[in-house]
Amino acid sequence: MLHSLITGGAGFIGSHLCERLLKDGHSVTAIDDFSTGSRRNVAHLAGNPNFELIEGTVLDEALMEKAIARADRVFHLASAVGVRLIMEQPVKTIETIFNGSDVVLRHCATHRKRVVITSTSEVYGKGVSIPFREEDDTLSGATSKHRWAYACAKALDEFLALAHFKESQLPVAIVRLFNTVGPRQTGQYGMVVPRFVASAIRDQPIVVYGDGLQSRCFAHVLDVVEGLARVLEHDACFGKVINLGTDQEISINDLAAQIIAITGSRSRIEHVPYEAVYGDGFEDMLRRVPSLERANGLFGYAPVRDLRDIIQDVAASLRAQI
Numbered sequence: 001m002l003h004s005l006i007t008g009g010a011g012f013i014g015s016h017l018c019e020r021l022l023k024d025g026h027s028v029t030a031i032d033d034f035s036t037g038s039r040r041n042v043a044h045l046a047g048n049p050n051f052e053l054i055e056g057t058v059l060d061e062a063l064m065e066k067a068i069a070r071a072d073r074v075f076h077l078a079s080a081v082g083v084r085l086i087m088e089q090p091v092k093t094i095e096t097i098f099n100g101s102d103v104v105l106r107h108c109a110t111h112r113k114r115v116v117i118t119s120t121s122e123v124y125g126k127g128v129s130i131p132f133r134e135e136d137d138t139l140s141g142a143t144s145k146h147r148w149a150y151a152c153a154k155a156l157d158e159f160l161a162l163a164h165f166k167e168s169q170l171p172v173a174i175v176r177l178f179n180t181v182g183p184r185q186t187g188q189y190g191m192v193v194p195r196f197v198a199s200a201i202r203d204q205p206i207v208v209y210g211d212g213l214q215s216r217c218f219a220h221v222l223d224v225v226e227g228l229a230r231v232l233e234h235d236a237c238f239g240k241v242i243n244l245g246t247d248q249e250i251s252i253n254d255l256a257a258q259i260i261a262i263t264g265s266r267s268r269i270e271h272v273p274y275e276a277v278y279g280d281g282f283e284d285m286l287r288r289v290p291s292l293e294r295a296n297g298l299f300g301y302a303p304v305r306d307l308r309d310i311i312q313d314v315a316a317s318l319r320a321q322i
């Protein structure tokens with residue numbers, strides 16, 4: 001039986017990955033400090049003899065050394081996440097992302113463990129060449145704008161992972177996740193889909209930041225987890241950056257309208273300027289579309305769920321909590 005270690009395993013994506021790997025017959029250890037994740041996300045796995053949940057931080061060298069030594073493969077998802085959190089806690093953001101990945105990569109290198117690092121589409125920054133390809137140049141904003149700290153810290157993680165691959169052939173893959181949504185994602189940190197759906201099912205106004213013409217591609221978490229689960233099975237993925245998400249694009253205004261239609265809501269759409277939410281100097285990107293060619297070529301990745309599935313699943317899970 002393969003033993004998988006998932007950092008951030010009590011988070012949104014991490015908890016779905018725990019489920020998926022247990023179904024595949026792995027034993028799973030999840031390490032989480034519950035900063036944005038919660039025990040509730042994995043409560044249904046508590047009775048499973050192949051599942052273990054450890055409360056702790058990836059910054060704890062001794063804990064990580066021991067956990068990585070015991071694992072066959074490591075999925076590193078622990079991170080500061082969410083635009084609001086990143087704007088409000090920039091020091092914690094940088095330290096958690098970079099120092100956490102450093103600890104994970106160093107111990108994986110010592111123990112020669114397969115590891116996947118989760119990076120983000122934010123790394124493409126203000127890139128305008130659509131779709132985004134992994135070898136494209138990246139264009140970040142000024143360092144005085146905290147928003148870019150998340151992207152730059154994740155980019156540094158990528159450099160470090162690729163450096164380990166180059167110097168010691170560490171079997172490491174890097175996935176750049178695009179917007180991933182589904183049940184258990186919380187709207188608390190500024191995530192758009194759970195925030196909109198929560199408003200829609202209560203018939204409250206749906207608040208769009210900016211003019212709503214910015215667009216995104218929303219992938220169902222189960223499709224993303226499918227990709228994450230497969231990436232370490234293929235040696236050709238090591239030493240590579242791989243986009244993961246979906247390439248179906250929708251504007252935020254259309255997203256709000258679809259959520260209203262699918263949930264049968266009486267909500268109205270309201271617009272507020274970014275500055276009112278995140279303060280002066282906030283920058284957003286107009287479009288973010290991944291090329292999925294590499295993921296498809298390496299391990300046959302092809303998302304199968306659409307936006308309707310996502311909205312229905314998120315609405316069902318939020319209604320169950322009311």
Ligand SMILES: NC(=O)c1ccc[n+]([C@@H]2O[C@H](COP(=O)([O-])OP(=O)(O)OC[C@H]3O[C@@H](n4cnc5c(N)ncnc54)[C@H](O)[C@@H]3O)[C@@H](O)[C@H]2O)c1
Nearest residue numbers: 008011012013032033034035036037057058078079177180
């Ligand atoms: N959801 C998305 O759309 C998206 C997009 C791009 C990248 N990602 C990346 O995917 C990964 C998972 O994100 P998510 O959406 O599930 O968010 P999440 O906030 O639900 O998951 C992150 C988890 O890491 C935990 N964590 C934070 N700091 C920790 C620490 N020091 N030690 C141990 N655990 C810690 C949190 O408690 C949480 O459970 C992150 O690396 C994130 O950057 C997510």
